[in-house]
Amino acid sequence: MKIYTTDEEIHTNNLNFEKLGLVPTMGNLHEGHLSLIKESKKNARKTIVSIFINPLQFSPNEDYNNYPRTIESDLNKLEQINCDYVFIPKYDYAKNLHLIKAPPISRKLCGKSRPGHFDGVLTIVNKIFSIISPSFSLFGLKDYQQFLLIKHFANKNFPNIKIEGLPIIREDDGLAMSSRNNLLSKKDRKNAPFIFEKLNWIKNNRNRLSIEELITRSTEQLKKKEFKIDYLGIYNLTDLEKVSNFDNGAIIAIAAKLGKVRLIDNLIINHK
DSSP: OEEEOSHHHHHHHTOOOSSEEEEEEOSOOOHHHHHHHHHHHHHOSEEEEEEOOOGGGSOTTSSTTTSOOOHHHHHHHHHHTTOOEEEOOOTTTTTTOOOOOOOGGGGSTHHHHSTTHHHHHHHHHHHHHHHHOOSEEEEEGGGHHHHHHHHHHHHHHOTTSEEEEEOOOBOTTSOBOOGGGGGSOHHHHHHTTHHHHHHHHHHHTTTTSOHHHHHHHHHHHHHHTTEEEEEEEEEOTTTOOBOSOSTTOEEEEEEEEETTEEEEEEEEEOOO
């Protein structure tokens, strides 16, 4: 496994393979990340993983300094699954970059309470896509809004890079795998899977109750478990506008804080 730390090393070693897969990450790798890498290896001649905790996507009151940094463990995991290349830029990699303004969809859902977050995401994605020039790049669908934004951005600016989204990987109790799960207290970790339980409850009762009642009941029950809800709703799969029914497919999406940890999750309902 070859490790690169600068753009110059990438250029010098010419990674312009016929089929190069890219999996961008912020490290603290778990089975969700590894599933993306394994999928890339099935379809690519070579796979490169980037590890960079992007300061541009954290606001001043967020957890950039506390974000888990586990580079030795990450490299061991990548070695075990025979990853080909790893790109680990230095901490100041995002310095002096021109900030890309994300489109209006970025100001919904997560973007509403995290202004500028997706500007930071697209700025670093633009940089990494420009340097690595992969044939395709894989993202998990837990961050569905991020996936949509990157897909639209790539279609417009990097039409030769195919963006693919893979299903959420979950713990045995249903909690969506996340690098932030390790920050949960013992009590909060026990309650955290209730998010997925409520998403499934909404799905299973969608033909019996109105959308308003589904959301109201779920919100009340989550609050009893000490979740502080940022948003919980049912949205169009293409533009994240709220929907009045599930006829054309929808995504049930939530962001909520449990203790000091912000969790996101979703459940996609396909067309009838």
